[in-house]
Amino acid sequence: MALALFIIFGVLCVAGALNLLFQRHPINSALSLVVVMMALAVIYWTLGAEFLAAAQVIVYSGAIMVLFTFVIMLLNAGEEERTTGSKAAYFVGIPGVAGIIALLTYIFLHEKAALGYARLGGSLDTATSNISEISRVLFTDLLLPFEVTSILILVAILGAVVLARREQ
């Protein structure tokens, strides 16, 4: 069943990503990305990261992508024009992408045995649930980064407000 889930949602991911690539209207791309994220949330869940799955849905799909959609609506972005700004992007970038994907695939397949297998559900051997483990680590060992992150968010909010505010 794990494999089935993986294939279903993996294919969904890739399809969504490709749709993002091929759709010319940004809103379609955005929705494709939402699909990718939802599918990824499921894959997280299959890897035993329930909390992340929920967070993925809430943060990514529910907040970030909504924000994107919002901006698209606000700016009334239309279909993108086919301009040629850069040849380098195609002549250098595409082979580079191909190289990356080929190499990574090769490496991962090469190391397949060493990497091991995923078990559906809880990945942690400990009896404590995933979410309490996360919170324990987050609020003990990594308290400082956590707090710093909250400052980061605060700064980002202020920055966004300042940037987006119309000049008086």
Next chain:
Amino acid sequence: MPQLSDFHLFLVITLLKIVVVLVITLTAVAYTVLLERKVIGRIQNRWGPSRVGPFGLLQPLADGIKLFLKEDLMPLAVERPLFVISPMIALACALVSIAVVPFGAVHTVHGVDIFQIADINIGLLVILGITSIGVYGIALSGWSSNNKYSLLGSLRASAQVISYELALGLSLVGVVLRAGSLRLRDIVDSQSAHGLLSWNIIGGLQIVGFFIYLMAAYAETNRAPFDLPEAESELVAGYHTEYSSMKFAMFFMAEYANMITVSCVATLLFFGGATSPFGHMFDATGPAWLSMVMPVFWFVFKVFCFLFLYIWVRSTLPRFRYDQLMAFGWKFLLPLAMLNIIATSLALAYHG
């Protein structure tokens, strides 16, 4: 059914559960509409629907048939795929949340809990997540309609939903802190000890949290007094101006389904869910089926009370102005929710 493996059995029972719950929910949706019309009618000193069937009980059926049979208009300027898909998103999101709600005491058949479709250890987060996805339905519908009233309505709606989601989420933290879990069953169980007295709203001292939740929930569902996205006087009908027939029906159903979901959550989190207000006082009495049905009864009763409250509020309070709405959400509810969290955690730390 010996030939069925555990897995297949699980599949079959689950599917069955889904179908039953869906049917009941949709019916409930339909009759909530009727209820609303009746109650408002009574409040406004008139009868409400009374012609179709006894006491107008068949009115929802008639409405349904009407909506199904109406011509499905497709305006020319719309973004066709999105226009079509957004009501579906809205309805689906509204309905899916029910899946994690435990509407009765634990009762297993072949190892499967029959009073809850899915028992997930992050049930509360799932509800929040699905609620947040629901925004897409509104946002996309408004935008794809290619109509400025729709767009404004949807922008209002989604901004409102996103804004109040924060207060909503934070208002629940107190409850989660008290239960120590995000699983809805655990939350319910944490309130089951002494009936009414151990409900979160009373025993858990979450009355502030409850009221924040209540406000936020009204805003989330775009209900009065926060129904600005559908303010007829300003925006015709808001984001579903261009919709008709079945697609309109979906939005309509989504709204009421959302009401039900929110009421369920309120029940679960603050009013002890499917537990009896009298605690375990009458557990021993009565036959076994009674102990199975009574929790469901209590649950449905509580949800009904909330729905009634919804309707009551709608017919009583006037609509907010938009800036008041935002100010109320950001400047009042959000800080209050935070204070509530702090107070709760301090209290818990003090006791613990």
Next chain:
Amino acid sequence: MHLDQSILSLIVFTPLVGAVVLALLPDRGKLQPAAALIVTLLTFLFTLHLPAHWHSIPAGTYNFELDRVWIASPNIHYHVGVDGLSMWLLVLSGLLAPLGVLASWNAIASRRKLFYTLFLLQQVSMLGVFVSLDLFLYYAFWEMALVPMTILIATFGRTDNRRRAALKYFLYAFIPSALLLVGMLWIYNGTHTFDVPTLTYLAATHQIPGSAQALWLASLAFLIAFAVKVPVFPLHGWLSEGIQEAPTAAVMVLAGKLGLYSILRFSFGIFPEQSHRIAPLMIALGAIGIVYGALLAYLQNDLKKLAAYSTLGHLSFITLGIFTFTAMGVDGGMYQILNHGISGGALFLLMGLLYERYGTYDMRALGGLAKVLPWIVTMFVITALSNVGLPMLNSFVGEFLILAGSMRTAFSAHAVLWCVIATTGVILSAAYLLSMIQRVFYGALGTRSREVQPIDLNLREHVTLWPLMILFLAMGIGSTYWMRSLHPLATAYSSAADVPPLKNPIVHVEAETYVPVNGGQR
């Protein structure tokens, strides 16, 4: 924690806190300079703790040490400590900072907040360089010193050429720093430590792994970075313009101390043999630089340029001294670092005062000021004499020891020749400095000095200059007080034969003990 342990951190980070405070304070009236003055005075007060609680220690050991792990892997420590040299450099920097603030009191009239904040940051990095006993920590401060100074020059420069000067300064200092970094990392690769005492010990016992060729290259990487910062003779391309542009407070700390200290501590400490090997070249460059700087100084019409080449000459003296590897030369060189800080600083201060009044550094436009500015001319003459190396004033002791050492050095085949060439510096320095005095102060009033109402020193300027004047005399007569604590280092560098015993024996020297963090799990 005991004060002796925390004092160095206190010294280094007080200006940092001050910089933050200044950045938060409004830029109103004299608030910024006043705050900066308080901060720098406080820092100076802290630095005075060091000589007051100084314990005599052998070379290779440090007082007021504090060693905490900063980053576990790579093995980087927050290791601070001072020996005699760095202690006095700290005190010197501590002293110059409030004087710099006082000198900028009116000179910096706009964007005060930026100026004083940067000034304090510059102070932090400089103090940090002197206390660091971990190469990496040191490098962090070393690079950090660059940025505020560059911005100071680029923002508060005197002419439109300031951007160029700042860029030049930055590039000259930055590019060799990259070499330094490479050298550092190479060393770390071999020894797995950035700890300077440990590295010094390893170097002294020939335990730094690597071929002779590689060590030679690494030593060059170190030396070039430092030599540019000093600057040593042909690498002084940035000096003239930098000094011309930089505001007084910045120019006082622009050249000399950092580079020379680094040579002494790191080049000599970690690469003793390689330093011996390059000594003949450096001796020659030092001697040439003395004469070169003096001759070019003589040609200048611009006071600041003159001071720039004079600085080059003085720094060449020090370079010559420390590379003689004689007790006299090294001792004198180290002492001369302090002296140059004071004498050169005073010279720049006074030039700044003139500029504040007359708005020009052009000697042709000045002249005859002695009549109208009796105090300034007195201070100027005393400062010039200190720079010339008049006996009983500070610089004489250093220059004398340097030259005497250069005569005796074993590291140059033509020691006597270079000594003679270097000694001509005393003639030439007298020539250009006295010419300067004459052109600025004597004779008839110049065009510019006639136009401007003369104003002699005010109280603030007196307060700024008198400490330096008193120090000239005190350091000229009581040199032993300062040099006592410099001797161990001088002895260590003059006789490379005996290895200083290490206070804390090192544990992780073998390469095998280094295990990558998750290397075992594959």
Next chain:
Amino acid sequence: MNPNYLWLIPVLPFAGFLINGTLGRKLARPAVAGIALLFTAIPALLVAWLWSTMLSTGALTMSVTSRSWITVPGFHVNFAFAVDHLTLIMLAVVTGVGFLIHIYSAGYMAHEEGYWRFFAYLNLFMFFMLVLVLAANFLLLFVGWEGVGLASYLLIGFYFTKDSAANAGKKAFVVNRIGDFGFLLAMFLIIAHFGSLSFGDVFAAVNAHPAWQGGFLTAIALLLLVGAAGKSAQLPLYVWLPDAMEGPTPVSALIHAATMVTAGVYMVCRTHVIFDRSPLALSVVAIIGAATAIFAATIGMVQHDIKRVLAYSTVSQLGYMFLGCGVAAYSAAVFHLMTHAFFKALLFLAAGSVIHALSGEQDMRLMGGLKKRIPVTYWTMTAGVIAIAGIPPLAGFFSKDEILYRTFAFEANPMLGKLLWAVGLLTAGLTSFYMFRLWYKTFAGEERFDEAHLGQAHAVVHADEHPAGHDEGQDTSHQGHHGVHESPWIMLAPLCILALLSIIGGWIGIPQALGGSNHFEHFLDPVFAATTHAENAVNADQVSHSMELVLAAVSVLVALIGWFVARIFYLKKPGTLGARFGNSALYKLVANKYWVDEAYDATIVQPTVIGSRILLWGFVENVLVNGSGFVSAAITRLFASVTRKMQSGNIRSYAGWLAVGAAIILIAMTASALHIH
């Protein structure tokens, strides 16, 4: 006397300097002068006390050492003072003459701007000079050495608004520095060979190794000589001294005649142990001395500025002293030093009095006939002139004659000795000539000055230079009292004392040949013992006594000839000499001081300046040093012009490069990882 009182001798003038230097501006003039005099008088009294103590106890030396001054591992220098007989004489001269000149200055400078400054500088000079003579090691000697140079610089440039004065001060300092350069190198050599700078250590080491002859000792001696030549204005480096006359006249008397310029002689005498080991160095000293003597004397003959005549005469007399040193007649040199201090100070002060009388006029062509107008000055000056001319029984005769005799009897190199003696004798004649020339031109003949306009011409000249005001400079201050007038007694009293000393000062050193007992030489015996033993042997010889008498007679005769010639040309037939030689090339050569300044300028200063401007500034600095930066910048720019095409400003192309870069890194990592596997 407690040796620790030695510290007081130099420190008191320094205290005077500090007080006057910081507070003097606000003090009244009598207070300033009082402080300066007090802090000079006490050291003088201390020296007198010291003298009496040393005479009574018979202790030969006294020394005091303080804590360390400079210490480095393996080498240290203390503040150390030592007094022996040589020092005692120097101390006496310095404090005595110094005190007299302070008194004189109080009158002479009475109307000057910067009165406090002048006395502060004078006290500073006293401090350094006393350090110089008291020093017990080379470095402390060098402190005094440089210090007096500084004081000299400040005092020469006292009228700093005059460019010539400022130039002269600078020139003095820089030329002195050339000498110091030699001195420093000598010290480095001493450190390198002896590891110490203490006189005691070094001389003991030399005495302990009789085998050391020449070699490094010659090098040290010659380098010391460079220093001495710079300070004592000897031949290659004498150029600063005539210019130094820009300073106020008391300064010329004190620093540039009596004390500072003799420091070189003192130093050679002090380090005679080293010079004794190097015949070559001694010969060089003697030759330089003789050459300087005659060279300066010839120039002195044709000068018109009264102070310049005296300046060249000083150079010439210093040459005598060097000549004495060079023939190892150290005590004779010191003797001449002392008598010279008396009569030259006298001459300068008297000249100052003349200048004062004429309201700042220094040109002898505009003097004459002053005998009646300023009689005290006249008579004291006469004593000085006769003394310097070497006419017995005044002081100059004995000391000069001693040197000439010793030169004649120079054993180490008889040929050279005779030659130098001839030169010295000729110089003696010239000295007599130009001194009497000065005397006649100043005091005899008709009055060539315009009394009504005295000082005004200068005032006008200076008014051109200093439009700022009339209160500047030395000359305008004399305007207050027109007319030729005798100086006040505060100035004349020192003149009288010095005149007395010039007359009787030589009597303490009357050689045995003339029936004296040469107390002076015996007094110095402990210092120069090693050298003088050999000389005593010569003295003991009766034949040489007669020879000495003959030589003395010859020199007196030469001096009288000089006087006679001067009398003919400047009293009897004034103007004839000028008429005959005025246009000759020789006269022009001499009158222009052999174009030495110009030659130095053309051969050393200008080539250096122009060379450094063209080669160093133009080529090395701007082409090599800065150019290297430009070249590397240009190379970078060249590369950048290619690579910058990558930075198209289009974010997508950046991403493309990023992607390919990531791919390349991945490939590299994969390759290396696989390689390891």
Next chain:
Amino acid sequence: MVPIAYYLILAAVLFSIGIGSFLIKRNIITIFMSIELMLNAVNLTFVAFAHQWKLIHGQIFVFFVMVVAAAEAAVGLAIIIAIFRTRQTLNVDNINLMKN
């Protein structure tokens, strides 16, 4: 039982698509979205490795990445709005302030 490698390959594919989209798309918002896609791909590898090593820290890192992504989205979109206001275009080929 799914090999972890498959998850990683999925991540690599998503990541590559993200880069490709970055290269190809002209709309700045879409480009921004492809960055999010890449972030998500990386998150997937974190989760997969966390699963493999049985360490919670991988998940926590993903949590931080999400937070940063949220902050980045907020600021980034604000910048986009600002750019759109001044230049009236969302086409990156027309936004080349960095040129020269």
